[in-house]
Every structure is written in structure tokens, then in C-alpha cells.
Amino acid sequence: MFKQIKVWLVLTTILSLVALGSSCGKTANEGGPTEPAATTGKAYTAKGDEGTVSGAISFNGTAPTPKKIDTSADPACGTANPNLQTEDTSVKDGKLANVFVYIKDGATADGTKVGDYTYSTPSGAVTLDQKGCQYVPHVLGVQVNQKFRVTNSDPTQHNIHPNPKSNPGWNQTQPNGAAAIEKTFARHEVLIPVKCDQHPWMKSYVAVVKHPFFAVTADDGTFVIKGLPPGKYTVAAWHEKGGANGTEKTMEVTVAANGTAKADFAFGDAPTASNRPGLEMMPALDLPMIGRH
Amino acid sequence: MNKRLHWFALLVASATFFLIVAGALVTSHAAGLATPDWPLTEGAFLPKVESLGMRTGVNMVGNLFWEHGHRMVATTVGLLTIGLVIFLFVAEKRQWVRRLGLLALFGVIAQGLLGGLTVKLMLPLAVSTAHATLAQLFFCVTVSLAVFTSASWMREQPIREEQGSLPLRYLCVAAASAIFLQLIIGATLRHSATWDQHLPTDLLLTHVGGAVAVTVLLGSASLLFLRRYPGERFLTRPAKIALLLLAVQLLLGIAAYITRLGSPNDPQPLNPMIGITVAHVACGALVFATTIVLTLRSFKVLRASDLALTLSASPQRS
Numbered sequence: 001m002f003k004q005i006k007v008w009l010v011l012t013t014i015l016s017l018v019a020l021g022s023s024c025g026k027t028a029n030e031g032g033p034t035e036p037a038a039t040t041g042k043a044y045t046a047k048g049d050e051g052t053v054s055g056a057i058s059f060n061g062t063a064p065t066p067k068k069i070d071t072s073a074d075p076a077c078g079t080a081n082p083n084l085q086t087e088d089t090s091v092k093d094g095k096l097a098n099v100f101v102y103i104k105d106g107a108t109a110d111g112t113k114v115g116d117y118t119y120s121t122p123s124g125a126v127t128l129d130q131k132g133c134q135y136v137p138h139v140l141g142v143q144v145n146q147k148f149r150v151t152n153s154d155p156t157q158h159n160i161h162p163n164p165k166s167n168p169g170w171n172q173t174q175p176n177g178a179a180a181i182e183k184t185f186a187r188h189e190v191l192i193p194v195k196c197d198q199h200p201w202m203k204s205y206v207a208v209v210k211h212p213f214f215a216v217t218a219d220d221g222t223f224v225i226k227g228l229p230p231g232k233y234t235v236a237a238w239h240e241k242g243g244a245n246g247t248e249k250t251m252e253v254t255v256a257a258n259g260t261a262k263a264d265f266a267f268g269d270a271p272t273a274s275n276r277p278g279l280e281m282m283p284a285l286d287l288p289m290i291g292r293h
Numbered sequence: 294m295n296k297r298l299h300w301f302a303l304l305v306a307s308a309t310f311f312l313i314v315a316g317a318l319v320t321s322h323a324a325g326l327a328t329p330d331w332p333l334t335e336g337a338f339l340p341k342v343e344s345l346g347m348r349t350g351v352n353m354v355g356n357l358f359w360e361h362g363h364r365m366v367a368t369t370v371g372l373l374t375i376g377l378v379i380f381l382f383v384a385e386k387r388q389w390v391r392r393l394g395l396l397a398l399f400g401v402i403a404q405g406l407l408g409g410l411t412v413k414l415m416l417p418l419a420v421s422t423a424h425a426t427l428a429q430l431f432f433c434v435t436v437s438l439a440v441f442t443s444a445s446w447m448r449e450q451p452i453r454e455e456q457g458s459l460p461l462r463y464l465c466v467a468a469a470s471a472i473f474l475q476l477i478i479g480a481t482l483r484h485s486a487t488w489d490q491h492l493p494t495d496l497l498l499t500h501v502g503g504a505v506a507v508t509v510l511l512g513s514a515s516l517l518f519l520r521r522y523p524g525e526r527f528l529t530r531p532a533k534i535a536l537l538l539l540a541v542q543l544l545l546g547i548a549a550y551i552t553r554l555g556s557p558n559d560p561q562p563l564n565p566m567i568g569i570t571v572a573h574v575a576c577g578a579l580v581f582a583t584t585i586v587l588t589l590r591s592f593k594v595l596r597a598s599d600l601a602l603t604l605s606a607s608p609q610r611s
Contacts, residue, residue, distance in 0.1 A: 067560040074354040086560045156354065157335075161326055171329040171415060197326040198355035200488070201561040244490060 044117035044211070046227060049257035053225040053235055057099045057217050061269030063091035069201045071133065076156035077199060081132030086201070089241055090138075095221025096267055098139040099239045100191060100207045102214035103225065104250060106233030109257075114233065119211050125149040125182065128194070128204060130158045130174070135194065135204030139240070141214040142206060144188060150174065150181040158199065162206065164192040171197070191238060191246070205240055230257045237265040295384045299442040305373045305397075306435040310578060312370045313428050315363040317574035320425075321567040323487045324356030325416050331409040334361045338368075367405060374401045377438070390441050397438065400431040418484050425480035429473070429578055436582040440589055445527060454598040456521045461514060462595050465588035468510040472581045475503035479577060483570075488562040492553060504546060511539055511584060518587070527594060531587040538580045545573040 066085035071077035077084065090097040107113045125147035129136045133154060142148050150160050157175040166187045174181055185192070185208040196202035207214065215223040225235075233255065238248045253261040319325055328334045334351045340361065341350040351361045374397055381394035407424040414420055440446055455461060482496045518532035552566040559566075 069560050073356070073358065076354065157352065159327065159329065169415060171326050173328060173330070173335060175335075197324060198357055200323050200356060 041116050041118045042112060044119050044229075047229065050227045050229055051255040051257065051259040051261065053101075053103075053213075053228055053233070053253055053255060053261045053263050055101070055223060055235075055263040055265065057096040057101075057221045057223070057237060057239075058094055058264065058266040059089070059091045059096040059221075059268040060266050063268070064089050066090075074133070074156055074199060076154065077133035080154055080156075081134065084133060084201075087134070087138050088203075090219070092219055092221070095217075096239065097217050097219045097221060098137075099217040099221075099223070099237050099265070099267070100139050100141060100205070100214065101217065101223045101225065101235060101237045101263070101265075102141065102190065102207065102209055103211065103228065104234045104236035106231055108229040108231035114211060114213070114231070117211070119143065121145045122212070127151060127180075128160075128206070130154050130160075130196070130202070133158075133199050133202060135196075135202055137204075137216065139191070139205045139216050140207070141216060142185065142208055143212060144208055144210050145184050145186060148183045148185060148206065150183075152176055152178060158196045158202070160194065161197050162192050162194045164189055164208075167192065167208065190236075191240075203240075205246075207238070228255050230255050230259070235263040237263075237267075239267050242267070294444050294447040295442065296444075298380055298384045299439065299444070301377055301380055302435065302439040302442045305370070305377045306432070306439045306582075308366070308370045308373055309428075309432045309435045310575070310582075312363075312366045313432060313578050314571060314575050315359075315366045316425065316428055317571040318567070319359045319363045320421075320483055321488065321570050322356050322359045322562055323489075324359040325421070326412065327356035327360040329412065331412040332364070332405075334364065338365075340365075364408075367408065371401050371405060374398055374435075377435075381438075385442070387441075390438070393434065393438055393441070397431065397434045400427065400434055404428060404431055416484070418481065421484040422477065422480045425484065426477050429476045429581055432578055433582055433585045436585060437589065440586055446590075446593070450527055450594045453522065453525070453595050455595050456598070457517070459517070460595075460597065461517055461521070462588070462591045464510065464514040464517070465584065465591050468507065468514050469581070469584045469588050471503070471506045471510050472577075472584055475500070475507050476577055476581060478503050479574070483574075488553075488556045488559070488566065491557055497550075504543065507580075508539060508543065511535055511580070514587070515539070518591075525594070527590055528587070531583055531590060535580065535583045535587055538576060538583055542573065542576045542580050545569060545576050549573040 066087065066089075069084040069086065071081070071084055087098070103114055105114070121143055126140055126142040127149045128140060129151045131153040133156070152158055152174045155176050157173060157178075159171060159173045160181060161169075161171040163169055164185070166189045167185045170183065172181055185206070187208065188210050189208045191205040191207040194204040194206055213225050213228050215225050217223045231254075233253055234250050235253050236248050236250045238246055240246045247267065249265050249267070251263050251265065253263050255261045330336065334357065337350045339347060339350040340353045341347055351357060353361060378391075378394045378398045381391045385391055385394075404424065404427050407420060407427060411417065411420040411424050478496065478500045482492060482500050485496055486492050515532040515536045518528050519536075522528045549566075549570045549572075552563075552569050556562070556566050
């Protein structure tokens, strides 16, 4: 009996060590499935008749009062940002900031679906800063395979922990004064929650989109998506509140050559029929699954 | 009987209880991934305490305090367990007790590896739950060692016959098994959702169902001990403690649920929710440990009644 127990214990220990060893050998980007950005399809080129989608996001009802954050666990945060507050529902004059608006679906005037194009990856990086023990900006968009840069402007260390479902997750410490961390996301994913496990109030959301047709609402709730080829599109607006994975609303718009389409949304009370709680984790544009079988 | 050995075993059990509390604090603060490193934290083990001249080391701020603090307590428990095993091999003559000490050592090593795995694999539910469950098992082994090295265990105890149709020894085993299952469900529940997420309803209802089962089994076992063996402190004392802890645990469970309900709307994990859920975890460990003590003691002093022995020896006569 004791012999059997010993055998099982030794086996368990060896298996645990093997599993631990294999996990230690991985780099941060090896933690899950990866899919290269689509490399086939019609390359998108601007023709000069592109239009714009613009609008404003209203907030119906009484906006929740921002809550004060207790920074006593890390005095450096209190020093850097004495009035640290939540920013999940940032409303000014009835308009909602930090809403991610993007072209979710649709086709250009020649019938080509917007998701069937391939888009060049911008050379510039999108930066997420940690400042005053908050993520700045709170919501941001990045194109597939575009450089995602994380900086730390705080007098304390943070760790950056995106929690994607379609892209590999990672968790990396960034001491104050350390060099920027640069990563990329290979798959479309709207939106990836990012958090700091050292300061649990710190949250941010990163949207990874294949194309460049997206925007985040400013403090006055407005947004502009420029450079959109003429066509009929589904515009989606996503906000982090309203469900476990946020709330997304959609609207159909038609963009004329050199024209401007309006897309105004409302969040808050009195949800409309177009409300669709939940994060869109699968490719929203019915993109071809290159490299996946 | 070696008093020092018993006190040392008690020290290990107490340190393990403290370790469970430290681990629960890590979960409630959502601090499990405060550092991606393991076994060191950002390449260091000792904390940075500038007032003591320790200018390098782990900066124990934010959630690093909880995660690295847990690691420091765990390391201490590991060292204490090694010390206990050495002590057992020097001072304990019963081979099975020494083997139990070795089991504790294997347990604490496996627990450390599971802790590393859960950090390196970024808190997969199965590994985190296994880590929380093994913690409770390890605690019970250390409590058992304290029981087996105690004076009350070594002393000759009068053997009693089981009274009534329901053998209390087996009712205790059923209660301990139900508690263990309930601890697994509780650990799964805790690791299924962080403070800013709602608890999964199905698991929550399963945990409530488990609480009913544990209350019925442990409650009836404890009350039967008090009724059948009123003068036997060896049995009634753990039975009374188990009843008291069970009542406290049920209240803590309700309170934990209430504080946890509003947690997703909070800007960060708040102290009432943390304090009560951690107390619920800690009290659960104590209920389990007390039930193990009660079970061990019942097997030491109770035996099947003559009637039951006769019936089991010749069932055809019934």
C-alpha cells in the first residue's frame, strides 16, 4: 500500500516538474493560438473619394458618479494621482467618452466586403501609458499586427496583463523607468481587457481590428472615422458597461463618395432593440481564416 | 510521548492555517498574477525594507504584498515541514506516523509546484483549484500529525461500543468526505470569477447544496456524539467545536455571498468583501480539520457493537 502511494507521489512530482519546465520555457507570445494576419485578398487602396462616418454617443439617464479609488496599498499612486477615480462611465454634458466605434461589417460600392480586403499595417505604434496609476488612454484601437507599445510614466512598477480570447495572453512586469514593452496582436479581437494585477483598479481595453476604420469617442462623446470608401456598412459602438463583456450597439449607414454619414448612439437607460450585450470575440468581418484549419 | 514533537507539529499546523489565510487573501485581492515570476519575485526573495537597510529586494506594494507575502509564508511552512519530518524521524517510534510526516513533505512540495504552475500558466481554473484543494489536504495531514503526537491520543482511552443503528465513525467519514467535496466546489467557485465578475450561478447553487449536505451530516454526527457519549470529552469536545464552527461558517457563507454580490460594481476589491470571504475560507479549513479530529478520535475509541459484529459475522441469522 505504502509502496503504491510512493509510486504515485513520485509520478505526480515528476509530471508537475515536467509541466512546470515546459511552461517556463515559453515566451510571452507562445501562450496560445496564433493566426497571422490575412495575407491574401484584394489589397485595399484609397481612391480619393473616401467618406466619413461621424457621430456622438449620448448617455441617457443619470450618469453614475465616479468612485474614488483607495491607493493606500501603494502610496506612490496616491502621490502621483491624489484624486484617482473610476473612469468606466465618463459622461460630460450627457455625452459618453471611451466608446469604441468601428466598422463591423459591410461592403464597398463595388460589392467587396470590407473584411475581404487586406490592409497595410501602420508603421507607427499605438501607445498605452501608465500614468497616475491609470491606463492612458482608457480605450484604444490598434490594427492587426500593428505595434502595441506600453510605457510606464509612474514612480512605481506595474504589470501589464491583457486577457484576450483569440490572441495569446501575456503578463509582464514593468518597473518604473523601464523601457517600453512592445507587442503585437495577430488576430482581430474586439475588445481585449487589459489589467494590472498589482493595482486591481487599473483597467483598459484594446480593440484589435483588421482595418483602419475605427475611433474612440473623445471627452465630448464625438467620434470621426475617416477614409472610408463609399459603401454600406454596419457601424458598431462598444462600451465596457452593461454586461459581463460590455455592451455593443450597431447601426447601418451608407457612405456616399466624399460624403459624411451620421451614426449617433445612445447608452445608459432605456436600452434599444439593437443592444447586444457581449464582446465580439470572433472575427466580426467574416475574415478568411488564413492558416487555420 | 514527546511534548516538544507535539508542540512542533502544532506549530506546523498553525503555520499551515496561516498559509491558507494568506492564500485566500491572494485570491480575494486578485493578486495571483501580481508577478509573472516564480519561484522568485522579480528576481528576489527578500522584501525591500529601507528602514532596516534592505535597499534591494521585492517592493512590497500593491498586490505584490499579498502574492509575495504568501510565497514567504509558504517557504516558511515548507521549511517547518522539513523540520517536522526530521524531528519525527529522530523522536517518533511509530513508523506509520513517520510515513505520515513524509506524506506531508511530499504534499508541501507538490503544493509549491502547483503554486508555480498556476502562476506560469496564468491561473488556469483546474490548477488554481487543485492548489487550493491540496492546501486543505495538507492542512489536514499536519493537524493529524498534531493529533497523533498528542498526549490525549497516546493515553489509553476506554473503548466504547457504537450505540444506535447509525455508526458514528462512518457518519464522520461521510461528513469529512462531504466537507472535502464542498471545499473543492468552493475553491472552484472562488477561482471561476474575480472580484469584478459575477459568480457563476450553477456553481453557487452547487455550493449551497453542498452546504446543506455538510450541515446535515456534520450537524447530525456532532449532535449524536453529544447525545450518545455525554461524558466523553475526548469525543464531545471536537463535536462541540465542530457544531460551533459549522454555525459560524454558515453565517460567514451568507455574509460572503452578500458582500460578493455588489463587488463587481466596486472600483477595487473592498475590505468587507475580502475580510468575510477570507474568513469563510479559513473557517471552512477549521471545520474540515475539526471533523478530521473527530473522525480520528471516533475510530480510536469506538468499535462496532456486539450486536452489529454478530450480525455482520452471520448475516443469515438476521
